[in-house]
Amino acid sequence: MKNIYLCFIFILIASQMNLFAQNIKNKDNYNYQVREEEGDLNNDGKMDKIMVKMDTINETRPLILQIFLSHPNGKLTLAVSSTKIIEPQYPIENQGKHNEYQIPNFFIEKGILTMWSEIKGGNITYDFKYHHGNFELINVKKITNNATKGYIDEHTIFTETKFNLITGLRTETDDRLGSKKVLNKRKKIVLIRPLPKIQDFKFSDKELY
Template structure:
């Protein structure tokens, strides 16, 4: 009886390990790779976006590696939540209009760029307090009926500016509003998922 239980335990453990490995190893298609100094040590760090094309949702994985003094790289953070899957509801499901476009490093800031059906949005992360924290969100969009909107949210200061204007022949004047919305603590990259709040 003990032997059967032991064999069953080994089989289940092996299956779980194999499943974990296969899930992890499916992110093998490299979509984007960029280098730049993210932690101000004058070494070019590495950011890689890979995709699991076997999964029907085709999720992306974002991995950040800090450069080490002798040419090697150390994994600092890896997440599959920060970029929406290519097919959030599966290839035959509803398409929400969001699609990953690019990732860049500008002045030490990591920027994740996405396209909308009518517009685009960006999330900006800076390495501080031993984490990559969300410090900025911007969006440009159209309602498809002659109105264009823009949002610029500086999470560091809490200042969120929204503007709206007509791009057709209407004589309506542009509108602009500014609010202070303090988000504390700042969202960390490893926990971040876009548009889980109304603000970013």
């Protein structure tokens, strides 16, 4: 009986060590770089960098956004790292199917970090600005259409949404392709405080704007 008990303890310890080893192994497999952009994000006159990497081992193909800020000595330090801002290429809920969207593009211009993403029936653009040690969401621009099965014609209505999170002004404009006349325009004030930080931002938050 004692030998059986000892054997059981050995197996339990071995299984726990194996699980621990797997957790360490699977902790960080973002081994494939898909995006890189350089520019001055904190207005210190030096080049900062953003990188997007993919985990090619995980079958959902998750992605990570990393933001590196420069120092006076020229070295870059990781300031922000997020695995929530970009949707995995093969989400679990899709049961092995691709999400049908390309990996978001990132741009740096005049101190603003811009993220452009495809969404159902259009695209959405987010602007983040460095402020007091954080990258805060300050602008959202979204363009969608009501086309069925992706077919766009002269009857398709496009809706452009502009949301200035600093002032709270949210404007929606409806028009048709090729038409110079606005069909409808709606304005309202929506105050979000504090401003969303990039490390807390999730790809599903697009539904909020």
